[in-house]
Amino acid sequence: MEEGGNSKKSIFSRRNFLKASSVTLAAGAAGQFLPTGSKGTRKALAQQAKPGAATKKFNFCGVCSANCAMVAHIMDGRAVKLTGNPDDQIAHGKLCVKGYAALKNLYDPDRLKYPMKRTNPKKGPGEDPGWVKISWDEAFNLTGQKFNEAKEKHGPESIAIFSRPHDWIHRLGKAIGTPNLIRHHNTCYSNQQAMWRACTGQGNRPWMHDLANAKYILSFGWDLPGKAKNMAARDYVKAISNGAKAVVIDPRLSITASMADEWIPIKPGTDLAFMLAMINIIVNEELYDKEFVSKYTQGLDQLKAAVQDYTPAWAEGITEVSAGTITRIAREFSSVKPASIPSHKRDAGGPNYTNSWRASFAMIILNALVGSIDREGGVIFERTPSMVSFDSLFPAPEFPAMRKERVDGFEKHGIMGAMGRGDFSTITDAILTEQPYPLKAALFRKHNVLAFPDAVKFTEALQKLDFIAVLDIMPTEIVQMADVVLPEPYFLETAGMGNRVYFAFYPQIALRQPIIDPLYDTKGFGAIIEGIAKAMGLEKYFEGVSGGKLRQERLKALGTSWEDLNKSPNGMWADKKPFKPTEKFKTKSEKIELYSTALEEAGYDPLPYWQPRREAPSDNYPFNYIIARPPMHRMTESQNNPLALQTYSENTAIMNTGAAHNLGIRHGDEVVVESRAGRIKLKAELTNGIRPDCVCVFHGFGHWSKDLSLAYQRGANDGDLIPRINIKEMVALKDPGAGAAMQDFGVRVYKA
Amino acid sequence: MKYAMLIDETKCIGCQACVVACKNIYEDSAFGALRTRIEKHETGCYPNTTYRFRKFMCMHCLETAPCIDICPTEAISYVDGPDGGMVVIDREECVGCQGCISVCPNEEPMMDPEDNTSIKCTFCAERIMAGGIPYCAEACPVGCISFGDRKDMLSMGNARVRELQGKGRPMAYLWGTKDTAVLYVIDLDPKVYRLPAEGYTLSSSGLEVLPVPGAVAVAALGGAGLHRFWERTREVQKNQKK
Numbered sequence: 001m002e003e004g005g006n007s008k009k010s011i012f013s014r015r016n017f018l019k020a021s022s023v024t025l026a027a028g029a030a031g032q033f034l035p036t037g038s039k040g041t042r043k044a045l046a047q048q049a050k051p052g053a054a055t056k057k058f059n060f061c062g063v064c065s066a067n068c069a070m071v072a073h074i075m076d077g078r079a080v081k082l083t084g085n086p087d088d089q090i091a092h093g094k095l096c097v098k099g100y101a102a103l104k105n106l107y108d109p110d111r112l113k114y115p116m117k118r119t120n121p122k123k124g125p126g127e128d129p130g131w132v133k134i135s136w137d138e139a140f141n142l143t144g145q146k147f148n149e150a151k152e153k154h155g156p157e158s159i160a161i162f163s164r165p166h167d168w169i170h171r172l173g174k175a176i177g178t179p180n181l182i183r184h185h186n187t188c189y190s191n192q193q194a195m196w197r198a199c200t201g202q203g204n205r206p207w208m209h210d211l212a213n214a215k216y217i218l219s220f221g222w223d224l225p226g227k228a229k230n231m232a233a234r235d236y237v238k239a240i241s242n243g244a245k246a247v248v249i250d251p252r253l254s255i256t257a258s259m260a261d262e263w264i265p266i267k268p269g270t271d272l273a274f275m276l277a278m279i280n281i282i283v284n285e286e287l288y289d290k291e292f293v294s295k296y297t298q299g300l301d302q303l304k305a306a307v308q309d310y311t312p313a314w315a316e317g318i319t320e321v322s323a324g325t326i327t328r329i330a331r332e333f334s335s336v337k338p339a340s341i342p343s344h345k346r347d348a349g350g351p352n353y354t355n356s357w358r359a360s361f362a363m364i365i366l367n368a369l370v371g372s373i374d375r376e377g378g379v380i381f382e383r384t385p386s387m388v389s390f391d392s393l394f395p396a397p398e399f400p401a402m403r404k405e406r407v408d409g410f411e412k413h414g415i416m417g418a419m420g421r422g423d424f425s426t427i428t429d430a431i432l433t434e435q436p437y438p439l440k441a442a443l444f445r446k447h448n449v450l451a452f453p454d455a456v457k458f459t460e461a462l463q464k465l466d467f468i469a470v471l472d473i474m475p476t477e478i479v480q481m482a483d484v485v486l487p488e489p490y491f492l493e494t495a496g497m498g499n500r501v502y503f504a505f506y507p508q509i510a511l512r513q514p515i516i517d518p519l520y521d522t523k524g525f526g527a528i529i530e531g532i533a534k535a536m537g538l539e540k541y542f543e544g545v546s547g548g549k550l551r552q553e554r555l556k557a558l559g560t561s562w563e564d565l566n567k568s569p570n571g572m573w574a575d576k577k578p579f580k581p582t583e584k585f586k587t588k589s590e591k592i593e594l595y596s597t598a599l600e601e602a603g604y605d606p607l608p609y610w611q612p613r614r615e616a617p618s619d620n621y622p623f624n625y626i627i628a629r630p631p632m633h634r635m636t637e638s639q640n641n642p643l644a645l646q647t648y649s650e651n652t653a654i655m656n657t658g659a660a661h662n663l664g665i666r667h668g669d670e671v672v673v674e675s676r677a678g679r680i681k682l683k684a685e686l687t688n689g690i691r692p693d694c695v696c697v698f699h700g701f702g703h704w705s706k707d708l709s710l711a712y713q714r715g716a717n718d719g720d721l722i723p724r725i726n727i728k729e730m731v732a733l734k735d736p737g738a739g740a741a742m743q744d745f746g747v748r749v750y751k752a
Numbered sequence: 753m754k755y756a757m758l759i760d761e762t763k764c765i766g767c768q769a770c771v772v773a774c775k776n777i778y779e780d781s782a783f784g785a786l787r788t789r790i791e792k793h794e795t796g797c798y799p800n801t802t803y804r805f806r807k808f809m810c811m812h813c814l815e816t817a818p819c820i821d822i823c824p825t826e827a828i829s830y831v832d833g834p835d836g837g838m839v840v841i842d843r844e845e846c847v848g849c850q851g852c853i854s855v856c857p858n859e860e861p862m863m864d865p866e867d868n869t870s871i872k873c874t875f876c877a878e879r880i881m882a883g884g885i886p887y888c889a890e891a892c893p894v895g896c897i898s899f900g901d902r903k904d905m906l907s908m909g910n911a912r913v914r915e916l917q918g919k920g921r922p923m924a925y926l927w928g929t930k931d932t933a934v935l936y937v938i939d940l941d942p943k944v945y946r947l948p949a950e951g952y953t954l955s956s957s958g959l960e961v962l963p964v965p966g967a968v969a970v971a972a973l974g975g976a977g978l979h980r981f982w983e984r985t986r987e988v989q990k991n992q993k994k
Contacts, residue, residue, distance in 0.1 A: 094893040097769040228767035230893055237763045237894040243919055255765055258803050265799050631767040646784050647768040688801040
């Protein structure tokens with residue numbers, strides 16, 4: 001393993017720690033878990049293999065939102081192994097590579113161990129925060145005092161909360177009176193979600209697919225098997241092993257593409273044209289599923305009229321895929337049953353280009369035309385148990401009225417605006433220009449600065465805030481920007497329950513037990529939020545919410561209890577109802593709306609007309625920029641995990657061999673990738689599996705926090721190149737999901 | 753019973769769950785010292801490109817494992833004889849001479865630089881003896897690793913090859929049927945996977961049995977090579993005494 005000078009040093013000091021910890025393990029684990037490679041006869045080996053003394057605990061994975069149910073194997077108080085829960089519909093007894101590596105996060109010596117405050121007022125890369133250990137009381141009081149100062153001087157909306165949606169955080173935001181709950185969705189899936197709502201009225205998380213029963217799988221950049229997403233990988237492999245045909249349309253030869261029957265390297269940002277031409281063929285040649293379309297959809301005539309100009313010959317000029325190929329795929333897709341187009345987050349329907357929402361729209365239409373929406377082998381709506389809501393169980397005293405609109409302008413977008421969510425692209429300019437009003441304080445939970453478009457500028461913008469409190473597990477970059485750090489336990493140290501949402505054919509709940517006692521002086525998320533609320537004098541909004549009442553009431557409503565779930569032999573609760581396909585959809589017409597009245601009412605095109613991407617490559621920036629993810633890393637959270645790092649240790653600039661040679665770039669050369677927003681330096685990785693006009697960078701690297709001893713300075717952050725967008729520009733883009741256009745710009749590449 | 757591991761590379765997504773599950777348990781001290789690894793092998797010119805993964809590990813040579821022959825301290829041995837399918841290493845006996853590394857046709861084992869011993873896959877022999885399966889086979893989320901009775905693995909592998917050939921993959925075959933306890937189902941030329949072609953020759957066309965790959969490497973090492981190897985052994989032993 002060849003490493004740079006700096007990282008080598010840190011690895012070896014880190015290794016010494018691990019060595020020490022593995023000795024402890026060896027002492028306790030006897031022969032079964034740590035064989036040193038014995039010699040001799042089978043009898044001797046068998047004698048050495050003592051019956052397992054491991055105890056088991058149930059948990060579910062918190063590495064990604066799929067939440068695979070897991071079994072933890074504990075020996076002498078130490079968790080030695082995680083396996084998948086066989087009775088979970090998501091896990092099927094297995095975990096993905098990230099789940100198997102999670103114990104290394106739990107036992108990471110770099111973890112946040114106690115509350116801290118900074119003593120160095122200067123913030124940013126290269127600044128040592130000068131951490132001082134403080135008590136929880138001091139941490140809460142300091143946070144409460146600073147938030148109240150901001151509230152009094154500048155109004156409650158001067159406080160922003162950056163966090164994923166969560167009952168406690170919603171309540172805190174409302175109690176403070178700030179509309180600014182800012183989430184990552186417009187860099188993730190808000191435009192796909194907007195389109196599923198517009199066309200079907202449902203699809204809270206529109207990415208559950210019955211791939212195992214599909215006979216024709218058409219991917220537009222969808223690469224969940226390549227990201228090792230458990231259920232998608234398992235079912236894709238099952239489908240193609242059983243003879244399903246897979247076609248992948250992607251500028252890059254993804255893992256999904258490498259296993260498919262056909263890889264079509266389409267010109268980036270033009271998938272919409274390919275889809276429109278497919279619709280043209282399927283509608284004009286009447287290849288659609290007539291029964292499904294007449295019974296469950298409306299708007300076919302308007303759709304037919306709208307796509308008449310979108311012939312395969314027209315699409316060939318845009319996509320660089322031959323008209324013959326497009327026609328053939330349209331005919332195959334509509335003749336083999338079940339056929340479906342899976343879609344999940346950052347594929348052609350994700351927030352990659354300014355026309356991606358239309359591509360997401362066209363994918364839904366294509367799935368509807370072949371009768372694959374909520375039908376076997378197609379896209380499936382999740383079957384989740386209905387849950388008692390936090391607000392109905394704990395009615396709040398009257399909240400203060402909101403005085404202002406959101407600082408990121410997210411409510412300006414029809415359909416999604418009402419859902420809150422948030423805009424990572426516009427927030428940087430909002431802070432820097434103090435428009436529409438100044439932000440003064442922020443609470444962050446795990447949203448790292450590396451995840452924001454134009455991450456460098458966002459980090460600068462944060463320096464304008466008077467006070468930042470951060471809840472986290474690892475000393476990430478956002479922690480380096482904090483004034484107060486509030487450490488949370490790792491999910492394996494916590495209790496709870498998890499609705500099966502990512503892959504739920506029937507309602508099912510998984511139990512989360514703490515697999516070991518907490519290693520450090522951490523507090524659970526709810527307790528931290530309540531602590532801050534109390535310090536702000538807002539405790540009346542949180543009366544009675546703690547103590548597990550929410551989960552108890554939720555389980556009671558389902559006819560079970562927290563005690564029963566804990567006693568369950570498999571750590572699961574399930575209501576195995578047979579799958580009943582949806583007959584009535586939640587739109588006005590109760591049908592899938594190919595012509596979307598919801599979009600029309602919100603002022604958007606009601607049909608997926610062609611629109612080119614915003615910023616195609618130019619003479620100055622001749623390459624398309626593609627962002628992808630390696631299977632073993634979870635966003636920016638896993639680069640300090642020695643297991644993840646050993647299998648993928650640093651990201652690269654992935655380029656076509658021929659195109660790179662034309663620029664004098666050889667495999668392993670240091671190159672600069674530059675956009676109008678910034679520049680990053682990486683090693684070139686040459687392959688024939690990418691279009692010559694593309695450069696691809698994997699997400700998650702480029703950490704600058706010195707406290708991440710293994711991740712520090714490995715690779716570069718793809719996000720440094722993504723231009724931010726201001727609110728005015730975002731509104732002008734007229735994207736119902738306010739997608740962040742994460743790839744809609746050109747880059748240049750040259751030898752460093 | 754003869755054991756074997758069947759790896760269906762037509763199903764491998766290259767995620768490295770097997771690598772991580774293995775290293776999580778064995779915790780061999782060096783960063784990057786892995787008993788199993790995933791290699792990615794690309795083939796073809798753009799746009800007719802594809803790639804395949806190969807789960808890289810000790811092949812557990814049957815009968816004539818060159819590492820066993822060369823090991824001066826008998827640290828490497830078969831479990832229950834040369835046809836049992838398991839080659840294990842006792843690292844307490846290993847003096848770090850790297851002889852095994854020099855003769856292995858498969859570029860295994862690896863050195864663990866911290867304690868200066870060889871590491872390699874042992875098929876989790878202790879687990880097997882206790883009725884379990886190797887950690888990698890347990891972990892694989894797409895089910896491309898099977899472990900068990902060699903006869904079963906051969907018939908599963910052959911059935912899968914027939915199935916693939918019937919589905920328009922004429923190059924599908926089972927690699928390793930004669931020489932090794934590791935069997936691969938592959939659907940492209942073995943060269944793509946950096947596998948010697950012998951496996952293909954043996955399993956598919958029934959041609960004359962070629963020499964065990966390891967034996968060739970041992971012969972090639974010859975006089976000078978062996979001399980260097982013993983020199984190295986003595987040097988290592990001397991260092992350890994210091």
